[in-house]
Amino acid sequence: MKRYLLDAWAVLAGLVINCLGKLLLLWHLGARTLAPPGPRHASDRKERELCGAHYIQVFDREKRQVVVVGAGPAGLAVGGQLRKRGVDVLLLERGRSVGESWLNMPNNLRLVTRWSLNELPDTPDSLRPTETVVSAFRFARYLEAYADYHRLPVASGSTVSRVSSLGTDGLVVSLQTGERIHAREVVNATGYFGSPFVPVFPGALETKIKQLHYGSYRSPAQIVELLHGTGKRILIVGKGLSAGQVMIELDQAGNSVELSARGLLEFGPSPSLDLFLQRFLPVLEWWRGLLGQDCGCSAKIRMQGGKTKRLVTSGRVPVHPQIARFEPDRVVFQNGSSGVYDLVLYCTGFRPHLAHLPGLTLDKETGLPAIRRMESREMPHLHFIGLDGERNFRSRFLRGIREDAVSLAERLALRLSR
């Protein structure tokens, strides 16, 4: 009898502990969901902003160890990793705050990959969003909080106009304001978003048809304002992820959408299947590495399947070949057919944003500089992060940037310690 009583007490105690554990977990999750997203250290940010403005004047007289140009995910990740290794670093950002590119992305844009694939190195629990997939705006707020958490010295509103070599003595970074900063090493992290790529078609400058690049696209409401109404004829140029996403948005907004693409259209899995398959992505990419396919090759991003594919295969969105030329009020395609449009929207991608590095020779097709182990072949002490195929096919994406940031910071810390 005594044994049964003891057993009953043990079961009861187990149940109570279990319930308490669940309550604690729920409370924790609730607290995380309710907590306002964004920076948790307002005082840190104030300190950082004050420092940012002050730093440049001080830096003018001193020789900094590393200057990072651009405070997007790549700049912040490498800045954080350098600070962790005790390297003196300054980040220069032309925007009003960190993550400027992400604040200027289309309103409905969400990261295509699961959060776990996008998180920057050394992200504390408190900065992790509760959503699996986050919006561009939410990601920009995460970047701000990340900079605060790691106390990164970011001088915002500082546009770099030129980086010049001093030979073995390092580099000079010139700002638009005329200030010059001397650095032993410079990391360029200016991304792609600042340089939209628009193919040149005959007659494009003279035509009356309005033209816009995806980099300036915000929402269907913006298009209504631009075209003075809805139900317009819109030609989307491109066959990647962004072309598919805009196609859905503008079709749903009541426009008549058509597509012009070079070569055959390819579709990936539907968004929900894609999200499920991403669980296995790290393992698949690890295998790719083992098989020697982890090369410095370019990453191609296809249109998603699902709704996008249905719009095309059902014929609701007609597909044309590449544009041959523009006429004053119409577009002529390479097969001789033509169409009248109110707007041509280019979803033709971006090129590396390197206007402040005029001394470098860039590849005509990709706009990429010559790089070896993340360092410029033409300008020693100038390093790059976030460029396509830099170390492997992930290098342009957040999951690649976070790996590359660790590797670059390790190498720079070692070099500076000698």
Ligand SMILES: Cc1cc2nc3c(=O)[nH]c(=O)nc-3n(C[C@H](O)[C@H](O)[C@H](O)COP(=O)(O)OP(=O)(O)OC[C@H]3O[C@@H](n4cnc5c(N)ncnc54)[C@H](O)[C@@H]3O)c2cc1C
């Ligand atoms: C529309 C779009 C959607 C994307 N979605 C995804 C996604 O879902 N997942 C993913 O992994 N990747 C995505 N990418 C790729 C994405 O660009 C990178 O993952 C990431 O933003 C690159 O970070 P970055 O820091 O290299 O560039 P950016 O985020 O562009 O940051 C560059 C920073 O440099 C600053 N800068 C530029 N020039 C200067 C200058 N002269 N002086 C000072 N500062 C300067 C800019 O203001 C900016 O803040 C997307 C890209 C685009 C364009």
